[in-house]
Amino acid sequence: MTGTVELGVEDQAPQPVPLNAVFATDFVQILVPVTTADTMREVAAAVAHHAEGKRVRAQPYEKVVFHHGRRLPPEMTVAEAGIQPLEHVRVEYDVPEGAQ
Template sequence: MSEPQLVPLNAIFSTDFVEILVPVTTANTMDEVAAAVAHHSEGRRVRALPYPKVVVHNGRALPGDLTVGDAGIQPLDHVAVEYDTTGASS
């Protein structure tokens, strides 16, 4: 097993208008990536909501336990982090 590699990502959170560069590693899970991205926007420029977060890469929502390396995400790829409201009641 090799050491985790740095993977800087271009990321945007929910309805934020600021795209940020977030350093993660190939060993980080999508849940960890979502938290890292949200840290810079949620409660600052985007209202915090009581829903789980999901990472979207190339139009595909990724499972929270999938690692950056296993997802095939490359340095400087673009990801979006959205609130997962699919389980929310109306």
């Protein structure tokens, strides 16, 4: 007797998710390939890679991802955040108050 097993999100192989993204004060929106298993920390690094030190001055602060105006925790995955292909994310520096 064969049965079917329903796989949860965490049991599935990572799927590609291309994202439209803007980094900090950059004027260029970019298309960044990530996967459903990538964390927001990895997404932030992938987005920053294309602009930080090129069009945006590098700063010594952590980077955070915003999706639909919501700040996402660094350990949350793309799948957990519910981010769909070609949706827009914004990555900003997490500048402490009074530091600039």
